[in-house]
Amino acid sequence: MELLRIVTAGSVDDGKSTLIGRLLYETKSLKDDQLEHIVEKSKSKGIDYIDFSLATDGLLTEREQGITIDISNIFFKTNQRRFIIADAPGHVEYTRNMVTGASNADTAIILIDARKGVLEQTQRHYNITQLLGINHLIFVINKMDLIDYNHEKFKGIKEDILQLTQKNENTLHLLPVSALKGDNITIQSKNTPWYNGPALLELIENIDLVPSNQQENILQVQWVIRPQLKSHHDYRGFAGKVNSGCFRVGDEITVFPSGLNSKIKQIDRYGKAVTLLYEGENGTLILEDDIDLSRGSSIIGTTAEEETQPSKQINATICWMQNQPLNTQSKYFLQQGTQQLQTKVTTIEGSPASFKLNDIGNISLRLSEPILSTPFKQNKNIGRFILIDPQTNNTAAVGFIR
Amino acid sequence: MNILKQLEEEAIYIIREVAGQFNQPALLFSGGKDSIVLLHLCAKAFYPGKIPFPLLHIDTGHNFQETLNHRDYLVEKYNARLIIGLVQDSIDQGKVQEETGKFSSRNGLQTTTLLDTIEELKLDACIGGARRDEEKARAKERIFSVRDDFGQWNEKLQRPELFDILNGRIHTGENVRAFPISNWTELDVWEYIKQENLELPNIYFAHKREIYPREGQWMPRCEFHNIPEDVIQEKTVRFRTVGDMSCTAAVVSNASTVEEIIHEIKASAFSERGARMDDKRSEGAMEERKKVGYF
Numbered sequence: 001m002e003l004l005r006i007v008t009a010g011s012v013d014d015g016k017s018t019l020i021g022r023l024l025y026e027t028k029s030l031k032d033d034q035l036e037h038i039v040e041k042s043k044s045k046g047i048d049y050i051d052f053s054l055a056t057d058g059l060l061t062e063r064e065q066g067i068t069i070d071i072s073n074i075f076f077k078t079n080q081r082r083f084i085i086a087d088a089p090g091h092v093e094y095t096r097n098m099v100t101g102a103s104n105a106d107t108a109i110i111l112i113d114a115r116k117g118v119l120e121q122t123q124r125h126y127n128i129t130q131l132l133g134i135n136h137l138i139f140v141i142n143k144m145d146l147i148d149y150n151h152e153k154f155k156g157i158k159e160d161i162l163q164l165t166q167k168n169e170n171t172l173h174l175l176p177v178s179a180l181k182g183d184n185i186t187i188q189s190k191n192t193p194w195y196n197g198p199a200l201l202e203l204i205e206n207i208d209l210v211p212s213n214q215q216e217n218i219l220q221v222q223w224v225i226r227p228q229l230k231s232h233h234d235y236r237g238f239a240g241k242v243n244s245g246c247f248r249v250g251d252e253i254t255v256f257p258s259g260l261n262s263k264i265k266q267i268d269r270y271g272k273a274v275t276l277l278y279e280g281e282n283g284t285l286i287l288e289d290d291i292d293l294s295r296g297s298s299i300i301g302t303t304a305e306e307e308t309q310p311s312k313q314i315n316a317t318i319c320w321m322q323n324q325p326l327n328t329q330s331k332y333f334l335q336q337g338t339q340q341l342q343t344k345v346t347t348i349e350g351s352p353a354s355f356k357l358n359d360i361g362n363i364s365l366r367l368s369e370p371i372l373s374t375p376f377k378q379n380k381n382i383g384r385f386i387l388i389d390p391q392t393n394n395t396a397a398v399g400f401i402r
Numbered sequence: 403m404n405i406l407k408q409l410e411e412e413a414i415y416i417i418r419e420v421a422g423q424f425n426q427p428a429l430l431f432s433g434g435k436d437s438i439v440l441l442h443l444c445a446k447a448f449y450p451g452k453i454p455f456p457l458l459h460i461d462t463g464h465n466f467q468e469t470l471n472h473r474d475y476l477v478e479k480y481n482a483r484l485i486i487g488l489v490q491d492s493i494d495q496g497k498v499q500e501e502t503g504k505f506s507s508r509n510g511l512q513t514t515t516l517l518d519t520i521e522e523l524k525l526d527a528c529i530g531g532a533r534r535d536e537e538k539a540r541a542k543e544r545i546f547s548v549r550d551d552f553g554q555w556n557e558k559l560q561r562p563e564l565f566d567i568l569n570g571r572i573h574t575g576e577n578v579r580a581f582p583i584s585n586w587t588e589l590d591v592w593e594y595i596k597q598e599n600l601e602l603p604n605i606y607f608a609h610k611r612e613i614y615p616r617e618g619q620w621m622p623r624c625e626f627h628n629i630p631e632d633v634i635q636e637k638t639v640r641f642r643t644v645g646d647m648s649c650t651a652a653v654v655s656n657a658s659t660v661e662e663i664i665h666e667i668k669a670s671a672f673s674e675r676g677a678r679m680d681d682k683r684s685e686g687a688m689e690e691r692k693k694v695g696y697f
Contacts, residue, residue: 056538056541075587082405097562222415223447225450
């Protein structure tokens with residue numbers, strides 16, 4: 001069975017949590033005790049319908065205020081697929097939590113309140129999905145019941161979305177929904193006879209998963225296994241996850257950043273020898289030569305050698321995620337996978353002049369050591385990093401190499 | 403890649419990140435099914451080397467003897483090192499007071515013992531078996547969850563966590579709780595136990611036991627609560643989740659193999675933590691405990 005990871009985004013009160021709660025309810029993913037609890041809570045709040053948002057808003061402060069502050073990771077499955085939905089908050093000040101949820105998603109659902117149409121927040125969330133390179137976008141026009149399922153108004157919003165995204169109608173999914181009433185969630189609604197497309201569930205069950213086809217063969221070392229046992233006296237294995245491409249026994253490799261060359265003698269997976277290791281798999285590489293290699297170094301298949309340019313100067317697009325603004329005077333830690341080093345921002349291109357919470361823009365960075373500088377557009381798994389503020393230790397920004 | 407393999411790869415990657423980024427990590431190990439899965443994943447992550455950190459069990463003194471025996475058996479089998487923190491010690495030192503009342507439990511007290519042990523051993527990371535499908539507050543937690551020097555979880559100030567990049571930088575005195583099986587469901591855990599042929603304490607499987615009804619659940623008879631003889635009955639039950647004897651309910655079941663349990667869970671209309679009285683104390687019982695340092 002396949003796994004689809006979805007992030008939901010939208011403005012405050014667009015009904016994201018209600019949408020997910022409804023999806024859980026209609027796919028019978030809520031257990032009896034959970035449903036009973038929600039029904040009871042709805043009654044005690046004095047409302048005459050079932051408040052499905054109670055299925056996901058988990059924090060006491062969230063329930064108190066009726067808003068989502070941080071991401072909830074919701075699991076459910078149908079006969080076709082398994083889903084992890086990251087229910088992200090709508091408030092501007094919690095945009096960083098939306099970025100967190102979106103970073104591992106293949107698909108984004110952007111909610112729009114049918115009464116309000118496209119908002120600044122819609123634009124912001126759309127920009128983030130583009131920055132992160134999310135493959136599929138679904139625009140859900142929610143609360144259609146409150147505009148009497150009016151087709152003309154829906155068409156107006158659709159026009160605005162097409163203009164916002166500058167995209168062709170065929171590459172976007174747009175659907176009219178009422179999460180509260182259950183229109184077009186798992187079955188096509190009679191209230192929108194003018195809509196011929198699939199209901200939301202059918203759509204996410206059938207969306208294509210885009211397989212990665214990275215050319216570069218890269219494994220970043222996480223941990224060096226040296227058992228120092230009698231039985232494995234000379235064992236020295238470089239354990240890590242294949243970031244991109246694949247590795248075979250016998251492959252010529254180059255170590256980054258030292259530049260030393262060797263050959264793969266053996267590949268272990270948890271004690272079993274294998275001949276081939278694919279992207280996303282963990283493995284332990286044992287090399288022919290006894291060369292110096294530690295955590296954060298990369299083993300690179302020679303086919304990728306020319307394409308992977310080590311560099312101490314990079315250009316990147318960043319999204320700033322902490323309350324304290326970017327300080328060009330201070331140093332930050334840059335973490336790319338398992339490698340961490342010091343960095344300083346040298347230039348900020350155009351606007352914004354400085355970076356405050358949620359700002360997105362282009363910068364140049366000077367690094368204390370070289371990193372693999374493949375652009376994000378070329379290799380999603382390599383061309384991304386975070387900046388850590390050494391004062392707060394907080395993840396201050398996410399960056400994408402250009 | 404099938405889902406179970408995807409989840410295993412993700413978990414092992416996280417475990418290696420913990421080992422790589424922290425000086426003094428430990429694996430929280432209770433002898434329950436989730437921590438048994440974690441122990442197995444840790445062993446795989448560093449094979450043929452030894453697990454490069456100790457196991458830590460906070461023993462409330464209210465545990466099932468079967469779980470403790472199995473815990474010790476596994477520690478030996480995996481050639482691991484076990485450190486035990488005793489809640490009784492915290493009580494004897496006057497740091498916490500035993501709850502009184504009819505259904506007293508030591509569940510809340512273990513937080514103090516855990517935090518003291520973390521401080522004493524200077525642990526900077528604890529690997530735990532929490533899963534996001536268990537409970538609403540758990541569904542909010544990051545993979546690397548930073549706790550301040552009081553062990554507190556600040557739910558409004560969680561760090562962004564992007565892609566598979568895990569930021570483990572902390573200030574002295576702070577520590578991180580790391581959750582490698584965050585994205586697993588209860589069923590995944592059982593499917594994995596089956597696939598890897600893992601051994602579990604026998605209380606997970608159907609057995610005869612003296613139980614009594616309490617708030618719509620079947621509680622095991624234990625020495626900590628005074629229950630009138632006339633309400634106690636013997637039934638064939640098993641435990642779906644294993645915490646303290648004083649706060650874990652049994653389910654009536656004939657499932658005596660892993661396959662039968664998987665079948666039972668698939669058909670069950672109730673959630674796993676429905677059997678945890680400690681979660682039922684209030685609406686935000688888990689969140690409130692997490693804020694003060696519960697794992």
